[in-house]
Amino acid sequence: MSKTGVSVRPAPRRARLWHDERARGVILQLAVVALVVGLLAWFAANAVENLRREGIATGYGFLGREASFAIGVALIPFSPANSYAHALLVGFLNTLLVAALGIVLATVLGFIVGIARLSSNWLVSRLALVYVEAMRNTPLLLQIFLWWDVLRLSAPQPRAAWQPLPHVFISNRGVYFPVPFYGPLDLWILLAAALGLAAAVLLRHRARRRQELTGKRLPALWLAPALVLLPPIAVFLAGGAPHLLDLPRMTRFDFAGGESVTFEFTALLLALGVYTAAFVGEIVRAGILAVSRGQSEAAEALGLRRGQVLRLVVLPQAIRVIVPPLTSEYLNLTKNSSLAVAIGFPDLFSVGSTIANQTGQVVEVMSILVAVYLSLSLATSLAMNLYNRRTALVER
Amino acid sequence: MALWHWARSRLFGGPLNSLLTIAVLFLLARGLAAFVDWAVVRASLTAANARQCEAAGGACWAFIIDWLRFILFGRYPYAEQWRPALVLAIFVALLLVSFARLLPARMLAAVWIIGLAVVLLLMHGGVFGMPVVETEFWNGLPLTLILAVGGLGAGFPLALLLALGRRSQLPALRALSVAYIEVARGVPFIAWLFLGLIVLPLFLPPGVVIAKLWRAEVVFTLFIAAYLAEVVRGGLQAIPRGQYEAADALGLGYLQRMRLVVLPQALSLTIPAQVNTFIGAFKDTTLISIIGLFDPLQDVNTALNDPAWRLAYVEGYVFIAALYFAFCYLMSLYSRRLERRLAPARR
Numbered sequence: 001m002s003k004t005g006v007s008v009r010p011a012p013r014r015a016r017l018w019h020d021e022r023a024r025g026v027i028l029q030l031a032v033v034a035l036v037v038g039l040l041a042w043f044a045a046n047a048v049e050n051l052r053r054e055g056i057a058t059g060y061g062f063l064g065r066e067a068s069f070a071i072g073v074a075l076i077p078f079s080p081a082n083s084y085a086h087a088l089l090v091g092f093l094n095t096l097l098v099a100a101l102g103i104v105l106a107t108v109l110g111f112i113v114g115i116a117r118l119s120s121n122w123l124v125s126r127l128a129l130v131y132v133e134a135m136r137n138t139p140l141l142l143q144i145f146l147w148w149d150v151l152r153l154s155a156p157q158p159r160a161a162w163q164p165l166p167h168v169f170i171s172n173r174g175v176y177f178p179v180p181f182y183g184p185l186d187l188w189i190l191l192a193a194a195l196g197l198a199a200a201v202l203l204r205h206r207a208r209r210r211q212e213l214t215g216k217r218l219p220a221l222w223l224a225p226a227l228v229l230l231p232p233i234a235v236f237l238a239g240g241a242p243h244l245l246d247l248p249r250m251t252r253f254d255f256a257g258g259e260s261v262t263f264e265f266t267a268l269l270l271a272l273g274v275y276t277a278a279f280v281g282e283i284v285r286a287g288i289l290a291v292s293r294g295q296s297e298a299a300e301a302l303g304l305r306r307g308q309v310l311r312l313v314v315l316p317q318a319i320r321v322i323v324p325p326l327t328s329e330y331l332n333l334t335k336n337s338s339l340a341v342a343i344g345f346p347d348l349f350s351v352g353s354t355i356a357n358q359t360g361q362v363v364e365v366m367s368i369l370v371a372v373y374l375s376l377s378l379a380t381s382l383a384m385n386l387y388n389r390r391t392a393l394v395e396r
Numbered sequence: 397m398a399l400w401h402w403a404r405s406r407l408f409g410g411p412l413n414s415l416l417t418i419a420v421l422f423l424l425a426r427g428l429a430a431f432v433d434w435a436v437v438r439a440s441l442t443a444a445n446a447r448q449c450e451a452a453g454g455a456c457w458a459f460i461i462d463w464l465r466f467i468l469f470g471r472y473p474y475a476e477q478w479r480p481a482l483v484l485a486i487f488v489a490l491l492l493v494s495f496a497r498l499l500p501a502r503m504l505a506a507v508w509i510i511g512l513a514v515v516l517l518l519m520h521g522g523v524f525g526m527p528v529v530e531t532e533f534w535n536g537l538p539l540t541l542i543l544a545v546g547g548l549g550a551g552f553p554l555a556l557l558l559a560l561g562r563r564s565q566l567p568a569l570r571a572l573s574v575a576y577i578e579v580a581r582g583v584p585f586i587a588w589l590f591l592g593l594i595v596l597p598l599f600l601p602p603g604v605v606i607a608k609l610w611r612a613e614v615v616f617t618l619f620i621a622a623y624l625a626e627v628v629r630g631g632l633q634a635i636p637r638g639q640y641e642a643a644d645a646l647g648l649g650y651l652q653r654m655r656l657v658v659l660p661q662a663l664s665l666t667i668p669a670q671v672n673t674f675i676g677a678f679k680d681t682t683l684i685s686i687i688g689l690f691d692p693l694q695d696v697n698t699a700l701n702d703p704a705w706r707l708a709y710v711e712g713y714v715f716i717a718a719l720y721f722a723f724c725y726l727m728s729l730y731s732r733r734l735e736r737r738l739a740p741a742r743r
Contacts, residue, residue, distance in 0.1 A: 029568035036572060043599040050598050121413050122406035123420045137724035138717040139679040141686075142693055146717075149709040338584040342686050349587060362594050370583050377582035 047363070062359050063088075069354060071346045073262060084355050091351030092372065098269055098347060099334040105273030106333060107326075110280025117285045128281065135278035141339055143275055148267035148343050151175075155263075158254050167247050167258075174260040176248035185239040192231035200224040264345035268337065276333045283329060287322035288314065320391045324384055331380050335373065348372060445704035459708035460715050463699040467715070470535020470690040470698075476527065479518045480538045486511055486518075487541050495730055508549070515542065531609040535690035537719070539609070540681045543691075547616035548674060554617070555624035560654065562625065563632050573625070580622030586683050588615050593687045612684050620677045627669040631662030671731035675724045682720075692716050 051058060063085040070080050075093045078086060116128035135143075151170065156162065161171035169176040203223060210216060248258030291314050299313040338349035346354075349369060356365040408414040438454025441461060449456030460467070469480045490511045494504060519538060522528040534542070561573030580588070592615035593608065600606070606614075635658055643653035663670075685694035696712040699705060705712075 025566045029566050032572065033568050046601050047598050050602055053602060120406065120409060121416055121420075123417055123424075127420060127424070133725065134721070137675070137679075137721045137728070139682040139693070139720055141682045142713055142717055142720070145693070145697070146710070146713045149713075153707060153709065335584040338586050339683070339686075341586065349584065353590060356590075356594070363598065366587070366591055366595060369587055370579075373584060373587065374579060374582040378578065381578075 056360055058361075058364070060364055062361050062364070065359075067355070069358065071351065073265060073346055084359070087351050087355065088348065088368065091346055091348040094346055094351075095334070095337055095340075095348040098265065098272070098337050098340070098345070099330075101269055102272035102276065102333050102337065103330050105269065106276035106280050106329075109273060109277035111284055113277055113281030114284025114288070117281060118288060132278045132281055135275050136282075140271065140275050140336055141342060144267055144271040144339055144343060147271045148263060151263040151267055158250065161250075161255075167245070169248055169255060171255070173254055174262060175266045176255045176258050176260045178245040178247045179259045181246050185236070188239070189232045189235050192235045193228065196228045196231040200227040203227065262345070264340070264343050267343060268340050268345050268347075272333050272336060276329060276336075279329050279332075280326065283322055283325045284318075286325075287318040290321045291317045323391075324388060327380055327384050331377050334376060338373075446707040450707065456705075456708040456711045459699070459705045459711050463696075463705070466536075466699055467692055467695045467712075468536045469538070470695045471533050472535055472538075473527070473529060473533065476521070476529060479521070479526065479529075480534075480536065483515050483518050483538045484541075486515055487538075487545070491726075495726075508545075512545065512549075531607040534609060536692050536695050539684075539689065540678075540691050543609075543613055543616055543681050543684065544678050546613050547620050547677065550613075550617040551620035551624055554621035555628055556659070558621060558625035559628035559632060562629055577622045577625050580619060581626070585619055585680050586686060588619055589683060589687050591615070608687075608689060612687070612689060616677070616681070619680075620673070623673050623677070624670065627666050627673055628662060630669065631666035632658065634665055635661050667734050668731050671727055671734075675727055678724060678727070679720060692719060 064083050066080070067082055067084050067087040068080045069087070071078050071087060071090050073094055074090045075097060076090060078090045113128050113131060116124050117132070119125045119128070152172070155170050155172045158169075158171040158173055161169040161176075163169055165177075167178045200223070246257050246259075248255040248260075295313055295317065296309050299309040304312065337347055340347040341350035341353060344350065352365050352369045356362045359365070407417045433454065435455050438452050440449040440452045440454060440456055440458050443449045443452075443456065443458040446456050446459065449458060465474075465477060468484070469477050472480050490508060493499060493507065499507060515538075517523065518526075519534050519542070520528060520531075558573045558577055561569045562577065564570050564573070589612065592611045596611055596614075597605070639657055639661065640653065643657040648656065682691060682693045685691050685697065688694075690698070693716055696716055700709055700712055
């Protein structure tokens with residue numbers, strides 16, 4: 001009994017803990033972590049038991065073994081005698097190839113669609129809208145199948161081959177297109193182009209300095225492309241203009257010369273590019289609309305011409321809005337390229353699933369695939385965060 | 397007069413614009429004429445094979461008519477196909493009731509749950525004298541709808557938890573949520589489907605077998621949840637600090653603050669993005685055809701294996717594309733309407 005008559009009895013321990021927000025947070029986190037760890041441990045224990053029963057060896061040792069399957073499309077030499085690891089590398093390069101070309105195609109088409117959507121011409125903007133809606137509301141896999149079947153089932157005999165562009169042929173044997181011959185002059189032409197590019201960059205820098213100091217403008221905009229283009233052309237002509245394109249020619253039964261790609265590659269590339277272009281178009285449109293009208297009106301009031309308004313005021317601001325979603329769209333395209341497995345184009349994923357089928361090392365192969373795709377996407381989002389930090393508007 | 401004015405400004409404003417309009421009109425007229433010629437004028441509604449259609453020079457709708465029940469219901473026992481047909485009718489009714497907003501939200505949720513239970517009962521059978529049909533034969537459009545609706549229904553609560561976890565003050569919860577979301581989104585859906593199909597059984601105790609359909613459903617749910625979580629997080633981030641502080645000042649606890657103040661705003665703010673995610677997920681259901689489940693796309697591919705119809709692939713794919721387009725376009729129209737309805741309140 002205390003003298004003051006006020007006894008402060010501590011509340012029961014449990015109740016007090018529950019009313020302390022910090023303690024509650026710790027308890028909640030411990031519980032969730034325990035649950036997750038427990039679940040993973042249970043999975044792992046089951047997996048070990050299952051693998052032991054079926055007598056499957058674990059580990060990544062199989063990567064060094066002979067692949068003993070052929071890959072139809074390979075950027076680096078590959079034969080069935082090479083290792084599984086080598087096969088995965090071939091698949092990865094194929095993924096990068098189709099993704100890179102697909103990104104170029106989607107960007108070019110997408111900017112055209114995005115700008116067409118904003119056209120003041122009603123017909124043009126409606127047409128672009130129809131394109132966007134048709135692409136966005138139908139599954140990509142379906143579009144891949146459609147392109148593939150059009151090519152392999154409806155393409156004519158080589159004699160009657162389709163010719164979508166000059167010297168590009170599509171027959172039921174494949175898609176043929178011209179490539180430049182390789183010659184000893186190539187190196188010099190590249191060097192000349194590099195020098196021209198360096199000169200152009202330097203010129204631009206000087207022009208900007210001079211404008212800031214004196215207010216006078218050098219015609220850098222016109223000079224720069226000339227600097228980049230003229231030296232290689234000069235070298236080419238000085239070398240006697242030996243280069244010609246290696247054109248595909250019709251022989252008795254098939255085409256010879258040039259380069260050819262499979263229907264699987266072409267179908268995947270076209271489907272990815274044409275599908276993603278719709279999304280890119282909407283991103284471009286939203287980016288341009290995001291720049292408030294006041295900006296272009298103010299620029300016009302300053303006396304800038306129409307082209308200058310777009311180049312100096314609207315585009316720099318639109319790009320800031322466009323780039324982050326555009327990058328994630330590029331990432332989507334790269335991930336979507338794994339649909340190659342449905343039509344048998346040997347990208348990383350389909351090579352991986354072939355290996356998984358052949359060796360039974362499903363967990364290991366899948367872990368490699370997950371790691372590769374994950375690092376691609378994490379690297380991209382890291383780069384995006386840096387970009388955002390650099391270009392984000394600084395407000396108060 | 398107004399029309400003339402409109403045409404002057406939107407179609408023939410300046411020589412370049414006029415030229416563009418005329419060129420587009422010309423191409424459009426030719427394209428449309430060719431399409432109508434193919435799809436209607438020369439189309440064959442009855443034919444024994446694709447060669448006969450080709451002779452007629454137009455679309456081979458005979459293929460679709462011949463194979464319609466297989467495309468819609470796959471290998472579901474032929475005599476029992478009234479059940480998946482009824483299921484489709486139930487889904488359409490549920491969607492209409494939701495779009496027309498005839499019921500308050502809580503009632504609507506109850507109606508959906510009852511509807512889904514009836515759907516599963518109808519598909520499975522075993523009562524009222526309906527023979528049992530294994531999930532292996534739940535093919536075609538009902539499969540797509542069950543997968544999509546089930547995935548969204550189960551994925552949404554998970555997405556809320558993940559989004560709240562990612563925005564939480566508690567470091568362990570935040571780290572787990574971030575890891576889950578980034579890993580799920582960083583890898584293609586088809587890779588997760590393969591994992592679910594081949595690797596998941598490995599992680600279960602020996603002897604436990606889960607049907608392919610439900611494995612796909614689990615993977616689908618987990619996958620959508622990650623994408624939805626990011627959408628919801630965007631909404632949570634857009635709510636001004638003042639709202640949180642006001643809720644604090646009223647003495648609301650974490651759950652009350654989220655349930656009564658923050659989430660209602662965050663969710664309605666992100667409706668368009670949510671619907672876009674739904675549409676993407678709905679289209680992604682076609683990927684189950686790669687792992688050997690019979691969705692409408694796989695049904696068409698199977699039907700096209702019939703040598704008699706191999707060349708009718710355009711008609712088959714166009715039909716499936718139209719199916720998907722109808723669903724997805726309706727969803728996006730609905731989202732636009734919702735957005736407009738919510739817009740004045742947001743300001």
